[in-house]
Amino acid sequence: MSVEYLQVAEDEGEEPIELPTEDDGTLLLSTLSAQFPGSSGLKYRNPETKAMRGVRLSEGRLHPPPEIGWGSQIFYCVFPKENKRKSDDNLENSTAKTKRMETKLRCTDLIVLGLPWKTTEQNLREYFETFGEVLMAQVKKDPKTGQSKGFGFIRFASYESQMRVLAQRHMIDGRWCDVKVPNSKVLMARI
DNA sequence: GTTGAGCGTT
Secondary structure (H helix, E strand, O other), X not given: OOOOEEEEEOOOOOOOEEEEOOOOOOEEHHHHHHHOOOOOEEEEEOOOOOOEEEOEXXXXXXXXXXXXXXXXXXXXXXXXXXXHOHHHHHOOOOHHHHHXXXXXXXXXXXXXXOOOOOXXXXXXXXHHHHHOOEEEEEEEEOOOOOOEEEEEEEEEOOHHHHHHHHOOOEEEOOEEEEEEOOHHHHHHHHO
């Protein structure tokens, strides 16, 4: 059997990368984020209306547009809003803003709620590495049985990754999980 | 071998 590919670029004008689809014709979100860390979906330009169209995402799988399929056209990554401000970031020079960044840019441990019982620390790390360098990943377990308690903690090297992760929900091993700043760190993080 | 809101033995 032959694997089908579709062309994906980070944005218009960028070099596309060919990504393999699954047997059912869908593209796994994990395949997408492996090449484009933090990407949360796909869009493409409708040749008729010139407008951008979103690609359907369901259960971690991106579905080809019903009318045209993946075809040979180029699809573009969609990022959670924070990420889309490349130009803004170059404009900051005020000391006030810099000062504020210093206090906000510190990474904290993040709690991951709702993990499947089967998810291991290895799985957790692999999932979140698509967002950036992971310094720590742990799954809380029963010390005697080793059974997962269904939640864990992660820590990123960069605050940018942390913000992207906090901005969306996460499909991990088939379950939607929430990432939050843990209560024990909330006071510290909000100062 | 089960469960599904929550808050981390070191």
